[in-house]
Amino acid sequence: MLQAENLACARGERVVFAGLSFTLEPCGALLLVGENGAGKSTLLRLLAGLLAPAEGRLLWDGQDALADRAAHAARLRYLSHADALKPALTARENLAFFARLWGGAVEGALESLGLLPLAELPARVLSSGQKRRLALARLALGPAPLWLLDEPTVGLDAASIGRLGGLLAAHRAAGGMVLAATHLPLPLPGARELRL
Numbered sequence: 001m002l003q004a005e006n007l008a009c010a011r012g013e014r015v016v017f018a019g020l021s022f023t024l025e026p027c028g029a030l031l032l033v034g035e036n037g038a039g040k041s042t043l044l045r046l047l048a049g050l051l052a053p054a055e056g057r058l059l060w061d062g063q064d065a066l067a068d069r070a071a072h073a074a075r076l077r078y079l080s081h082a083d084a085l086k087p088a089l090t091a092r093e094n095l096a097f098f099a100r101l102w103g104g105a106v107e108g109a110l111e112s113l114g115l116l117p118l119a120e121l122p123a124r125v126l127s128s129g130q131k132r133r134l135a136l137a138r139l140a141l142g143p144a145p146l147w148l149l150d151e152p153t154v155g156l157d158a159a160s161i162g163r164l165g166g167l168l169a170a171h172r173a174a175g176g177m178v179l180a181a182t183h184l185p186l187p188l189p190g191a192r193e194l195r196l
């Protein structure tokens, strides 16, 4: 279980949010909503262990989640605004890099986002929606219990949103958790909303 207790975060000289508490259980999903600048991406970066909280604690199964950054990194997949692709590598090679880190089958991951016909193209020539699909295909590699997704559906066509919905459902059915920041509809049935 993931538990946030009284979290506060500052960027520059400004407090972005404070007094933030929530819990997320296995199979659960939390939608982060709020106006531009409310702190959704900041919270996801904090939960990913990339920013330190100014106050408060983040607990994983009752223990300080951030005490061991490597252990925390191993339990999550963080998809930021950036697709984090190597432009000169093909779609298949980009996924193979992450498969070496996390395990999992590259072919299955390509297929999960409908990328098999594009597998041999260098990432630099993919359209913006295709690049997003390739970034999301990482979720279909070796499993991790906590998915942190920043605007995952930006640029996606309807079929790709449906495919992402399938990945999200399978992840939750296997006990996984999802935290997603979005301004767009996201296929996450039963998700609770956390307004920042």
Ligand SMILES: Nc1ncnc2c1ncn2[C@@H]1O[C@H](COP(=O)(O)OP(=O)(O)OP(=O)(O)O)[C@@H](O)[C@H]1O
Residues within 6 Å of the ligand: 011, 012, 016, 034, 035, 036, 037, 038, 039, 040, 041, 042, 043, 181
């Ligand atoms: N590196 C930084 N230095 C200083 N301030 C920052 C930095 N990054 C973000 N901020 C500020 O922190 C606040 C929260 O930004 P954040 O990106 O978390 O918002 P958001 O809710 O994700 O917004 P959006 O809906 O536009 O994606 C904003 O006021 C932003 O200007």
